[in-house]
Amino acid sequence: MPPQLEELVEDFSGVGPKDRLQLLLELSRELPELPERYADAADSMEQVHECQSPLFLAVEVDDDADRRVHLFFSAPPEAPTTRGFASIMHTGMDGEPASAVLAVPDDFYTALGLAQAVSPLRLRGMAAMLSRIKKQVRAAV
Numbered sequence: 001m002p003p004q005l006e007e008l009v010e011d012f013s014g015v016g017p018k019d020r021l022q023l024l025l026e027l028s029r030e031l032p033e034l035p036e037r038y039a040d041a042a043d044s045m046e047q048v049h050e051c052q053s054p055l056f057l058a059v060e061v062d063d064d065a066d067r068r069v070h071l072f073f074s075a076p077p078e079a080p081t082t083r084g085f086a087s088i089m090h091t092g093m094d095g096e097p098a099s100a101v102l103a104v105p106d107d108f109y110t111a112l113g114l115a116q117a118v119s120p121l122r123l124r125g126m127a128a129m130l131s132r133i134k135k136q137v138r139a140a141v
Contacts, residue, residue: 024117027087029083053078053081067097082125107127
């Protein structure tokens with residue numbers, strides 16, 4: 001796993017279920033704003049329908065040798081769990097080489113220990129986010 005993502009997994013697994021939810025909510029407030037080119041998320045980004053709240057994502061991959069990945073997410077402020085998941089993805093994978101993003105285990109989110117704090121439907125949404133990110137990275141490389 002990329003170092004930042006590994007650090008997040010350690011942060012989450014090192015605290016109890018109640019604190020995990022609080023950490024997720026804190027991360028939801030750290031999700032970066034979208035650049036202007038993605039202002040109309042519904043038209044310019046891919047929707048992740050498995051998420052319970054509207055979530056859109058876009059992936060850009062640099063043309064350089066490292067093929068660094070850049071992630072962009074749109075989720076409403078009133079959906080802190082979804083925003084928190086998106087923030088985990090952004091913090092853990094944005095700027096990483098495509099090979100590192102593609103190597104992230106499909107079930108890495110289970111190590112976060114969120115199963116006790118959020119519903120299985122929400123975890124399914126997080127799995128779908130990762131799947132869409134990898135699909136877009138593969139298409140770009």
